[in-house]
Amino acid sequence: MAETKDRPREREYVTMANFNEWLDRLAREREEADRRREEAEANADAKFRREREEAERLAEKRMEQIDKRLGKLTNRIGEIIEHLVTPNVLEKFKKMGFSFDSTARNIQIQDKDGKTLTEIDTVFQNGEDLMIVEVKTHPTTDDIGRHIKRMTQLKTHKRYAGLNLYGAIAAAVIDGETRNYAIEQGFYVLEQSGDTMKILPDDPDFKPKRW
DSSP, rough: OOOOOSSSSOOOOOOTTTTTHHHHHHHHHHHHHHHHHHHHHHHHEEEEEHHHHHHHHHHHHHHHHHHHHHHHHHHHHHHHHHTTHHHHHHHHHHTTTTTOOOOEEEEEETTTSEEEEEEEEEEEEEETEEEEEEESOOHHHHHHOOOOHHHHHHSSSSSGGTEEEEEEEEEEOOHHHHHHHHHHTEEEEEEEEEEEEEEEOOOOOOOOOOO
């Protein structure tokens, strides 16, 4: 009689006559279950390996892009600094009333306990006049704010007590809003232009802020 939904499956009885057959069937079912489990694990492992390899490939590609961008960034900053120390820049400042005769780079300013308070990318000096230059590839208004804080720290530091401090931002590229904001704060803007640097504002009436 066919099995129906309402009628339970008849219980299977094992006798001596069908015992070996029953064992063989159980063994085959066990083998099939093991095979399916191993196949499922293999598929899962293969999928995991593919996903991991893809993630590693994407990560490696991303690192290559970052390294490339960092390389370009380093080159641009190097170009800016090279242009800063050329006589051309110092000659332009001379026309603005600053006769700088010395240049220093990468200066760390520390407190009495040896803790670094701030760093200076480049400084031009002549006697009591110093031009503190912050170098950025593409400065933002936040960078201008940090340079204002830096100038305030330097003014209260014993190393620069009694000196006239002026500020400048040197950039490879700078947008109009940031440029105008820097000038409004009393900074000069040194902008890369071909193989040299132009100094803004190009206005004889501009009065830079003295800290």
